[in-house]
Amino acid sequence: xEKEYDELKNLLRRKKNIILQGTPGVGKTFIAKxxxxxxxxxxxxxxxxxxxxHQSYSYEDFIRGYRPTKEGFELxxxxxxxxxxxxxxxxxxxxxxxxxxxxxGNISKIFGEVIINYNNNESNDEISDNNDFNDENLDKDxxxxxxxxxxxxxxxxxxxxTADRSLAIIDYALRRRFVFYTVNPLFDEDDKNKDIFKKYLxxxxxxxxxxxxxxxxxxxxxxxxxxxxxxxxxxxxxxxYFCVDNVKDQYESIVKYEVAPxxxxxxxxxxxxxxxxxxxxxxxxx
Numbered sequence: 001x002e003k004e005y006d007e008l009k010n011l012l013r014r015k016k017n018i019i020l021q022g023t024p025g026v027g028k029t030f031i032a033k034x035x036x037x038x039x040x041x042x043x044x045x046x047x048x049x050x051x052x053x054h055q056s057y058s059y060e061d062f063i064r065g066y067r068p069t070k071e072g073f074e075l076x077x078x079x080x081x082x083x084x085x086x087x088x089x090x091x092x093x094x095x096x097x098x099x100x101x102x103x104x105g106n107i108s109k110i111f112g113e114v115i116i117n118y119n120n121n122e123s124n125d126e127i128s129d130n131n132d133f134n135d136e137n138l139d140k141d142x143x144x145x146x147x148x149x150x151x152x153x154x155x156x157x158x159x160x161x162t163a164d165r166s167l168a169i170i171d172y173a174l175r176r177r178f179v180f181y182t183v184n185p186l187f188d189e190d191d192k193n194k195d196i197f198k199k200y201l202x203x204x205x206x207x208x209x210x211x212x213x214x215x216x217x218x219x220x221x222x223x224x225x226x227x228x229x230x231x232x233x234x235x236x237x238x239x240x241y242f243c244v245d246n247v248k249d250q251y252e253s254i255v256k257y258e259v260a261p262x263x264x265x266x267x268x269x270x271x272x273x274x275x276x277x278x279x280x281x282x283x284x285x286x
Contacts, residue, residue: 005038008031008035008181009035009038009039011179011181012035012039012155012157013039014179015178015179016152016154016155016156017155017156017158017177017178017179018155018156018157018158018178018179018180018181019102019157019158019159019160019178019179019180019181020032020157020158020159020160020181020183021159021160021161021162021180021181021182021183022161022162022182022183022184022185022238023161023162023163023185023233023234023235023236023237023238024161024163024237024238024262025185025237025238025239025240025241026183026184026185026186026238026239026240027183027238027239027240027243028159028161028183029100029159030240031183032098032157032159033048033050033098035157036048036096036098036155036157039094039096039155040093040094040096047093047094047095047096048095048096048097048098049079049083049095049096049097049098050098050100051079051097051098051099051100052099052100052101052104053099053100053101053102053103053104053105053110054101054104054105055104055105055106057105057106057110058109058110059078059109059110059111059112060076060078061078061079061110062078062079062080062081062110062111063078063080063081063111063112063114064076064077064078064081065078080097080114081148083095083097083154084148084149084150084151084154085148087151087153087154088148088149088151090153091151091153092153093153094153094154094155095151095153095154095155096154096155096156096157097154097155097156097157098157098158098159099156099157099158099159100159101159101160101161102158102159102160103160104160107174108174111174114150156178158178162233162234162235163234163235163236184236185218185222185236185237185238185239186200186239187214187215187218187219187222187237187239188219188222188236197215197239198211198212198215200243201214201242201247204245204247205245205246205247205248206247206248207248210247210248210251213251213284214242214247214251217280217281218237218239218281220280221237221277221280221281222236222237224277225237225266231266235266237259237262241254241258241259242254252282255278255281255282256278256282259278259281260274260278263277263278264278
């Protein structure tokens, strides 16, 4: 795992903008936060901003825009604009902006013209932030002519689920400005990382037999999903379902009430197949 961490850290340092992609439950949020704190060398929440995109998220929420007030309209700064201003005022430290579900929003709409400043953050070209309102009173607001830039000491970490059919495709212009790193389920350990997840489970009170059962059954399930022509690797089940306390007493409950609904959604047109896989996970049939 040390090699993977070094690779991830080097990618972030080199490109400055990275997207962690993977199936639900592989720990992308955990990895994003730990990566930020690890690279900065301490846990400083003041230097990390965390937001989540959704379908209604807009440029005005993210960058800047006019909002209605009792008196008319008022120019309001968005969360990314405010964070950039904060980073610019502290050039000696690195800052991290984490975006969950980055491809759930309308990427082009949210980033707008700011996208031209995402080329590895190499250029501090100022960006005019002016919405083209025709109202003369709004146009007189000189603040609307303000400019800002994405500072060099700001790092962007995005996260996206590969198993959500409702997600929009990442804009190609934005895609070129990010590197994409796939986070895989730890059930699928290769020989080099063998037993890492098993050791984690045992450290958290899971006996050896149950640890082997969890890894074996979910590895089989993920292989089955991999071979399904309508699904594939992007729909595999992640390991974070079992990164909880008292797994030894909750295994069946986790399968029934967390994993099973997802499998029924995967095979909504063939529920018999879903129920067979659920039964296989629960039964002691090794």
